[in-house]
Amino acid sequence: MSANQTDPMIGRLIDDRYQVRSRIARGGMATVYLATDLRLERRVAIKIMHGHLADDASFKERFIQEARSAARLAHPNVVNVFDQGQDDDSAYLVMEYLPGITLRELLQDHKVLTSEQAMDILEAVLAGLAAAHRAGIVHRDLKPENVLLADDGRIKIGDFGLARAATANTATGAALLGTIAYLSPELVTRGVADTRSDIYALGIMLYEMLTGEQPYKGEQPMQIAYQHANDTVPSPSSADPSVPAELDELVLWATARDPEQRPRDARAMLDQLIDVQRVLADPTGAPLGRTMVLPPASATMVLPRGATGETQALPKARHRTGPVGPAAVDTAAELGHAARRRRRRGFVWIVVVLLLAVAGGGAGWWFGAGPGSQVAVPDVTGQDPAAAASVLEAAEFVVAPDNAADFSVEVPTGQVIGTDPGSSSRLQKGSTVTLVVSQGPQPLDLPTVVGQTEDAARASLSSFAVQDSTTQFDAADPGTVLAVSGVDATGAAVDLADTAQYGEQQPVTLTVSLGPVPDVVGQTVEEAQAALQAVELTGVEAGTEFSSDVDEGSVIRADPQQDGPVRPGASLDLVVSKGPPPVTVPDVTGKTIDEATAQLQALGLRVSYDRCTAFTCAFYDWEARLPVLATDPPAQSTAARGSTVRLSYRVE
Numbered sequence: 001m002s003a004n005q006t007d008p009m010i011g012r013l014i015d016d017r018y019q020v021r022s023r024i025a026r027g028g029m030a031t032v033y034l035a036t037d038l039r040l041e042r043r044v045a046i047k048i049m050h051g052h053l054a055d056d057a058s059f060k061e062r063f064i065q066e067a068r069s070a071a072r073l074a075h076p077n078v079v080n081v082f083d084q085g086q087d088d089d090s091a092y093l094v095m096e097y098l099p100g101i102t103l104r105e106l107l108q109d110h111k112v113l114t115s116e117q118a119m120d121i122l123e124a125v126l127a128g129l130a131a132a133h134r135a136g137i138v139h140r141d142l143k144p145e146n147v148l149l150a151d152d153g154r155i156k157i158g159d160f161g162l163a164r165a166a167t168a169n170t171a172t173g174a175a176l177l178g179t180i181a182y183l184s185p186e187l188v189t190r191g192v193a194d195t196r197s198d199i200y201a202l203g204i205m206l207y208e209m210l211t212g213e214q215p216y217k218g219e220q221p222m223q224i225a226y227q228h229a230n231d232t233v234p235s236p237s238s239a240d241p242s243v244p245a246e247l248d249e250l251v252l253w254a255t256a257r258d259p260e261q262r263p264r265d266a267r268a269m270l271d272q273l274i275d276v277q278r279v280l281a282d283p284t285g286a287p288l289g290r291t292m293v294l295p296p297a298s299a300t301m302v303l304p305r306g307a308t309g310e311t312q313a314l315p316k317a318r319h320r321t322g323p324v325g326p327a328a329v330d331t332a333a334e335l336g337h338a339a340r341r342r343r344r345r346g347f348v349w350i351v352v353v354l355l356l357a358v359a360g361g362g363a364g365w366w367f368g369a370g371p372g373s374q375v376a377v378p379d380v381t382g383q384d385p386a387a388a389a390s391v392l393e394a395a396e397f398v399v400a401p402d403n404a405a406d407f408s409v410e411v412p413t414g415q416v417i418g419t420d421p422g423s424s425s426r427l428q429k430g431s432t433v434t435l436v437v438s439q440g441p442q443p444l445d446l447p448t449v450v451g452q453t454e455d456a457a458r459a460s461l462s463s464f465a466v467q468d469s470t471t472q473f474d475a476a477d478p479g480t481v482l483a484v485s486g487v488d489a490t491g492a493a494v495d496l497a498d499t500a501q502y503g504e505q506q507p508v509t510l511t512v513s514l515g516p517v518p519d520v521v522g523q524t525v526e527e528a529q530a531a532l533q534a535v536e537l538t539g540v541e542a543g544t545e546f547s548s549d550v551d552e553g554s555v556i557r558a559d560p561q562q563d564g565p566v567r568p569g570a571s572l573d574l575v576v577s578k579g580p581p582p583v584t585v586p587d588v589t590g591k592t593i594d595e596a597t598a599q600l601q602a603l604g605l606r607v608s609y610d611r612c613t614a615f616t617c618a619f620y621d622w623e624a625r626l627p628v629l630a631t632d633p634p635a636q637s638t639a640a641r642g643s644t645v646r647l648s649y650r651v652e
Contacts, residue, residue, distance in 0.1 A: 077128030203254025441503030542573030
């Protein structure tokens, strides 16, 4: 029997809105299901907290708080959060459904990815994580299982905040082993984490994508945790020599045991990754500088063939011989001359050593603390230009008088995007650095989507961040786009009907028709209220009126209680008919019965009178000649339409 058949959640209706269809995945803290949002008629992924965690009030509270934090993120590389609520004793989270696979499944199928594939995936993950870090959110559980690869090519990060909410009792066995493979040393040893802990996990993931295996292995989670805390992650090329040196350096930078030696956040690592991609894409360009270990000084000496480098006994000096025999060389004059030569050579060497010491010390001062020293360019992203300039000047850089400008989706207008050279660069003190200031999102042509279906409009607006649509009742067909709105520079909502251009990835909200308000005219109050409730409207009985067209007790009309469009949840006033309005009885005295009857019936009144006897009317055409003496009700009084007026007459 399959897991879906035994899972009691399958087929369940959550919060009268989400119909659970099938199970997608199960983790240590929650299970993810595929569900249908019956209200908006779309597929969603719904994550439901395990029942055994329901008694942990702090867990539930942090689960809800982190869900709200994740919902604030609006980024193409982050899974959107639509809703959050409570079902019985378990909290649930509603997210967008992305048909596809996880990075873990991709690695299981292909084991090793190419450098280009690994960099493409890492770039998307870093872009989404940079948005989270900028919003003050630390993921704390980055791993291939939480990277989603959609069928349409999109790459998104999921499960924001669940690791933060987890306790020591929420994951054991295989679940703990899968997570601990990506834990940073500071999380293992001190239980603390910040943005640099996420960077460490990404470094481990990049290593795994490039080599097909994790750097640390062990049968027990504690063995892996010990290696994270005490060992240095090896370079990927040690397992696969085809890995470029630039990616080796990126992995080693991201997985440094000391958090201070890692990238500050995802934005800093993303900037470096882009530089690496640029270098690898241009094989003719200058390679990155590499640190070289010079051989020891003794290795530069040339020894005689057969020499071993050990201490050797040199042969004794030979005497010069001539035709008359050996000549002595140990005379007093020659010995004194040799001594003077040795003293001169010693003095020269002392001078040389002193000069070298002075030169070495000067060079050390120049490059270590003097004008020739190199320092890293500070990261001033997100600061205003004046504050950024102060930071750079404090680091002994010269700030260019004119700022550069560029478009940015993430950095607000007027704030610093970065510097040129970038913050990862090392420059000599006194070098000129240019601030790059954000012009805000790049203006793009805004397509006209009013009148299209919602799906077609979303496809046309793919360059913008399309939010959840608002709905209202309208004469247009259901699903038709009625209006498009966005935000201005202050964040206030604005109508985009007459806007030709709008910022890239800025929020866009569609107003979509639900069709007309149900026609309840002629229905009873109970029938009208039921028809309105079926479309999330409320009918309130609000008075009566006379009506010649609607029967008494039936609804004449449904009026909205507020001006403007009618949206789900609105209340409508139901006006009920009192029947036809009353009429004034005309004065028909003196007219014949025939004339009076015609006049009264024309007003919707009935007529009655006593028939005359055969004796009384024997010699008269009574309907034409008998005059009316009075009416009941009397003339000028009111009577309901359809009521009867009685005529009195006399026989002449």
